Every structure is written in structure tokens, then in C-alpha cells.
Amino acid sequence: MTPTEPLVHGAAAAQTAERPPLPVKMVIAGGFGVGKTTSVGSISEIEPLTTEASITEVAAGVDDLTHTPRKTTTTVAMDFGCLTIDPTLKLYLFGTPGQERFGFMWDDIVEGAVGGLVIVDTRRLDDCYAAVDYFEHKGIPFAVAINAFDGKVEHTLDEVRWALDVSEGVPLVVFDARERGSVRDALLVVLELALARTEG
Amino acid sequence: MADGSPPPGADPVGPAPAVRPFLVTAGRVADTASGRTMPVETQVVATAAGLGALAGLSFEQHDIVAACRRPQSLAELAARLRLHLNVVRVLAEDLRAAGQLTVHVPDVAATHDASVLRRVIDGLRSIPDSRGVLRDTD
Numbered sequence A: 001m002t003p004t005e006p007l008v009h010g011a012a013a014a015q016t017a018e019r020p021p022l023p024v025k026m027v028i029a030g031g032f033g034v035g036k037t038t039s040v041g042s043i044s045e046i047e048p049l050t051t052e053a054s055i056t057e058v059a060a061g062v063d064d065l066t067h068t069p070r071k072t073t074t075t076v077a078m079d080f081g082c083l084t085i086d087p088t089l090k091l092y093l094f095g096t097p098g099q100e101r102f103g104f105m106w107d108d109i110v111e112g113a114v115g116g117l118v119i120v121d122t123r124r125l126d127d128c129y130a131a132v133d134y135f136e137h138k139g140i141p142f143a144v145a146i147n148a149f150d151g152k153v154e155h156t157l158d159e160v161r162w163a164l165d166v167s168e169g170v171p172l173v174v175f176d177a178r179e180r181g182s183v184r185d186a187l188l189v190v191l192e193l194a195l196a197r198t199e200g
Numbered sequence B: 001m002a003d004g005s006p007p008p009g010a011d012p013v014g015p016a017p018a019v020r021p022f023l024v025t026a027g028r029v030a031d032t033a034s035g036r037t038m039p040v041e042t043q044v045v046a047t048a049a050g051l052g053a054l055a056g057l058s059f060e061q062h063d064i065v066a067a068c069r070r071p072q073s074l075a076e077l078a079a080r081l082r083l084h085l086n087v088v089r090v091l092a093e094d095l096r097a098a099g100q101l102t103v104h105v106p107d108v109a110a111t112h113d114a115s116v117l118r119r120v121i122d123g124l125r126s127i128p129d130s131r132g133v134l135r136d137t138d
């Protein structure tokens, strides 16, 4: 018998019979510093983890030599948290950085998501256009969550809606990324929207 | 930003992943049998055969199988093992092909099903406002 002989079989077989839960995914998007990581951390049952993922950026203009759009792959930090609903169902939250020129290359992270939450800091509204456009284009149910830094919102909801040019069907909520109940309620707004769509 | 200062808490990009995993995966991109990239929430579980073969596996593969004694998502694995998501995708697919992992790509129809969404809604509603404090129901 070799010293590396694995001591497995019966016990291991039983251990691995565990069926994984059905993972339901939601995406939290927005510009840098708007409160994505804070939101994930407020609701997740684990400390938020950060993973490196690739996004493909399609550069404006074309490559001089080949006349094809220049694509570059960029590594971004993606936050991640989860919440066990029951042993067969788990909610996964992914915080994706929302920069200007992403085009529609978030698919790698977002594909299959039941809904999205776009976090907005009213002091720099334009940081979230890319995310709003993305969810609208993809037809993914989403809400806009205004993070009231220090309890202050610089614009009225109507002003924000007008500035973002989101349709009436997109809920706007004011929330606090640090408050678990507040993040929960914002996610519930998105889930209700997703549910209404299945029933619509 | 109007004042040009760096945004608060700019997303940290952790230490650059080691070059080695890229060599291990030889730049491949993992797709499922259907040609779809495995979603980040895909669940991965070690098989008895995988756990049995642990001692013979190389570093990254060993770590992945060992971490999957309990179901893990690809994202979780990448974060915990500090590997790039695409590296985990490729290695997980290899390990699945070798019978050492089972890979459960979520069925979009199932996750978007009304009854599933209702269960998520009910589950989320029942969580307290802050940790340890029960929420007032209406």
C-alpha cells in the first residue's frame, strides 16, 4: 500500500451526494464609489468576495490597419455575495463596475440574471448611464436605487427620472446602501418587477 | 467627478493573478457542451472520484476539487482561490470531463419561473432590517 492511498469511498460518496441549490442571480451596477460593495455586504450572509472577471471593451473607432473594431479585454473586480433562501434555493448578488464604454460586454457576468439594481449617486448621475442603457437594451427588469449619501439627495425623483431618461415602468427608490432592510427592500422592488413580467 | 478627485472606495483590483494559471489553461476559454459560457453562479460539486484522486491533482485542480466538497459557485471558487474567473471556468470544465466534478449550469427557465421568484421574494421579505433584529411584519 502506498502512503498516498486516498482514504475515501464510502464517506466521500455520501458527502458528495449533496445537490447544489438553484442559483438565482441579481446584478448590482453603477459607477465607482456609489455603494455597490456596501450594498452586497449589507445583505450577504458571507463577507463580500471579490473576483476578477474579464470584460471586453469595444473601443470607439476602428483599428487603423484592419478596419475592425478594436476590442480589448479588461480585468475588472466583481463583488459577490449570497443569501440562502432555503437548502434548494440561493440568491447570488454580483456587483459590477459600470464604466462608460462597456458597450454590451457585461454579458459574461449578467447573462441569466433575474434582475438588476442600478445604484446612483445624485451628485454624479452620468456615472450610471451605461448600466441603465445596458439593462434597458437587454430587457432585464431593473430599478434605479438612489443612494442617499448622508441622507441627502441632490435632486427630486422627477429630476432624476428626467435626467436618466428612464421609462415610467422603471421604479426609482431612495435607499441607504449601509442598511440591510433598505437594500432588501430595493431588491424586492426588482424581484416584484421580474415576477410581474412573468405574469404579464 | 467634478473635483477630479478619485472616487471613494474605488473598486479594488486585487493582486494580479499569477501567470501560472494562464499557462495551465493555455489561454483556452471554457464553454459548456452547448457552447454557452458557464455563468458565474454555476454550481460545482466534487465527485467521490474527484475527492479520491485529490492526492494526484496539481495545485489549482487540487484546490478546486477540495473546495467543492460542498457546492460552490464559480465566482465563489475564483474569489476564495484567488484565481481569475476564466481560469476557474477552464479548470472546472477539465475536471468535469475527467469525472472529478459535477458542473450544474443553471437553467434559465427554472431561475425565472414565477414560483421560484415568489420563493426568493418571501425569503428576502423574512430577513430582518439589521442583523439579529426581526423585522416588523406590517
Ligand SMILES: Nc1nc2c(ncn2[C@@H]2O[C@H](COP(=O)(O)OP(=O)(O)O)[C@@H](O)[C@H]2O)c(=O)[nH]1
Pocket (backbone or CB within 6 Å): A030, A031, A032, A033, A034, A035, A036, A037, A038, A039, A095, A147, A148, A149, A150, A151, A175, A176, A177, A178, B008, B009, B010, B011
Ligand atoms: N455616507 C454614506 N456612505 C456610503 C453609503 N454607501 C456607501 N458609502 C461609502 O462610500 C464608499 C464607497 O462605497 P462602495 O460600496 O465601496 O462603492 P462601490 O465602488 O460602488 O462598490 C465607501 O467608503 C462606503 O462606506 C451611504 O449610503 N452613505
Ligand SMILES: [Mg+2]
Pocket (backbone or CB within 6 Å): A033, A036, A037, A038, A079, A095, B009, B010, B011, B012
Ligand atoms: Mg466596490
